[in-house]
Amino acid sequence: MIVTSFAVMVLSTLIALPIAIGSAIFAVEIQPKFGSKIFQPLIELLTGIPSVVFGLIGFHVVVGLMKSVFHVSTGLGILPGAIVLAVMILPTMTTLSVDGLRAVPDSYRQGSLALGYTRWQTIWHVVLKSAMPSLMTAVILGMTRAFGETLAVRMVIGGIEAMPTSLLSPASTITTTLTTSMAVYAEGSAQDDVLWALGLLLMGMSLIFILIIHLIGRKGAKARG
Template identity: 40%
Template sequence: MAERRNGMEMVAEKAIELLIRICGISAIVFVFGIFFFVFREGAPALAKIDLGEFLTGGKWIPTSHQPRYGVGALIVGTLSVTAVAMAIAVPFGLGAAVFVSEFCGRRTRETLKIVIELLAAIPSVVWGFIGLSVMSPLLIHGFHVPVGVNLFNGAILLALMSVPIMVSIGEDALKAVPDSYREAALALGATRWQTVWRVLVPAARNGLLAAVLLGVGRAIGETMAVLMATGHSIRIPETLFDPVCTLTATIAAELGETSKGSTHYQVLFLIGVLLFSITFVVNLAADLVVKGIRKR
């Protein structure tokens, strides 16, 4: 009897192990599956357009009688909005994570966490609307610029959207540092600031880096808000207040209305492949940096 039950348990054990294995592998299958299908839709365009012109060309006029497919300006747009957004979001996000995890009392912490989660729950269309009708006039009058939907407007929105992710993950990373570190720092007579800067941040750097990179991913992939708030103007920005156009916004604005299988449609999928590659490079770089830190 006992042996039989053991046999049953063995089978159940194996079945569950298999199930979990499938769950683990499924992520890889999905990533490759999505990449494969996006690439399959976009690949035929490679034969029709010049790849060099695609990547560096400044003219994006896909619906003209003489279409040109250059996404150079769109790449610069995406990278510049993301960079400015991160310049705003990283100090705010990590600062807030440190405050929530180390400095504030329990009640403040609970309130702050709820409010920050609320910030993450605002749909991106609503952010876009705020950018278009609230921030735009504020920027025009505040900075004396001719147009309010621009790089800076989009970057502020993206920063606000990625701060909640950075705070939650950053806080978890700091929480994961064992209390013995804090106690040791305290015993050595370190001030609170020294404890945070010299002990906790270095100890939690992998987690903090992950927080920042997830924020970058959020910013690069965001669509609706940048579509509405950056002005969608195809040019290389010269100042912080020039309108720009991003890769994601272009796909969002145009994919719905292209007929399936046309060059325009395929090129939009090629932009998807490009976005995929950019995030891949960002993640790979992050992995290498983390590994490098570990080795030291």
């Protein structure tokens, strides 16, 4: 369950990160009017969609796609769970990335262009580097949500409490096991103690993510100072 939780979290972040950064660059640097009036409001609307909707779409679309493409029996596993999670964390990561790029002073861009940098060199070497603390915060927050998400993942990952052998073998994360097993085992049993230990581990990981965000924020504040 620990291996599956980290595998889903890392894979979903790797899928969503380039899309979020690319979308933020487009909305801020390439088409700022379109980004502020149309793109960002649409992205923010996606954050209000319930998890069960993502789970239903993932079960009927992503799982079906896994069956047809990889010719597996169930189509459930880490890969469809990571794809669904990537779609879920994408609005959060994109919104925070957009805010981070907009916070970069225009004088940085103007100074870079005055020194002879091209537009893309300015974006890559100046804007993204200046916004790196905000972008790292977006990544960590996306990973935090991916690590703690339950319902949508439960619908597409399979719910089998076993060590995954591939990205398309049914498995279970810490959160899905807690939601499905907490009311099954008797209080005081060994299985119940294991579930409480998993809950403590989940809380500890959340605290670690929060501490990382604070450290990144402090380093960003020192760099700006």
